[in-house]
Amino acid sequence: MSFKLPQYKEPDFEQAFLKNAPNVKTQKVVKEGVAPDNYHGTTIFPEYFKINGNWVLAKESRMDCVVVVKNDNEVEIKEFRNLKVGENVVVGRTEDASEGIYVYTEGFKGEEDVDETFAFRSGRSRETAYSKDYDDLYDVLRHEKENGYIVWVLGPAAVFDKDAREAMASLIDNGYVHAFLGGNAVATHDLEAGMFGTALGQDIYTQKSMKDGHYNHLDLLNKARRAGSIEKLLEQENITDGIIHACVKNNVPVVLGGSIRDDGPLPIVISDVYKAQNEMRKHTRKATTVICLATQLHSIATGNMTPSYTVVDGKVRPVFIYSVDVSEFAVNKLRDRGTLEVKTIVTNVQDFLVNLKNNLVK
Known part of the structure; x- marks a missing residue:
């Protein structure tokens, strides 16, 4: 390598x-x-x-x-x-x-880094070419799988598509996820997909709205609260696929922070925001790579908890932070809030996840 x-x-x-x-x-x-x-x-x-x-x-x-x-x-x-x-x-x-x-800001600056007073295309937008970023990320993740701590921050767009949901679960199964952070929605709709094949009532493959589909996530939440835990829900409802199932199967920690807009919420959701932040902080302290997908508020929260460096076995090394969203505003918001070392990729997260899975999982 x-x-x-x-x-x-x-x-x-x-x-x-x-x-x-x-x-x-x-x-x-x-x-x-x-x-x-x-x-x-x-x-x-x-x-x-x-x-x-x-x-x-x-x-x-x-x-x-x-x-x-x-x-x-x-x-x-x-x-x-x-x-x-x-x-x-x-x-x-x-x-x-x-x-x-x-x-100290110069610790990782190499001789090849060039500071230009004037240059074209210095920002990152939908017109940016990301081929090199993808190739670099594949290399980073292969290294970090064995030598680092990869934290993923996911919004519900990651589970609204069948291929993306399967790709993310495959990345978890194959060791590319060491912790998963998010909110009530991403887990709710992932489990809804496992039970009904829908997310917010739409078929996750055809995107067709199902009859009475708007009840599906509420029924899922009700069943989850009756079960009392995610593990019992998976067992009782025979949910055998998806992101949450993969996390439970592979003992990947899941931290879900509550929101004032939540339905339910799931039993695993931490409603006290400061307790949720403390639990997230346990993982950002250890993080060597952070990948934030299509969730602006959780991305900013995680990014602001994550420094540009960490110390592993007495050595200082960089923390790689990626923000991925179809919206230029969303990815640049994280940079604007102080996380200056973030690498941004403007694309839909469904294509992003499938690309990662196809290049990392053989």
């Missing part, structure tokens, strides 16, 4: 501005869940903090959080709501080492 992870080049800490930088300053939390004034807010990039003369990397970062210095001189990135009284929070609003805080 020709694929190689980009090598991380750490800062040269012998440079004068880093060597002579002061230690970082901290202030204690005096009220639970509230950071001190002038707290430092984290970014998606590798960040170093000078503690007792040593530069310390934040190993599990997240955008828009705060930095707590631990007793062992390590740092922990925490959400504001999780701050405890007495914890030492890094303060300072500079990123150039002048306050002991250094945000």
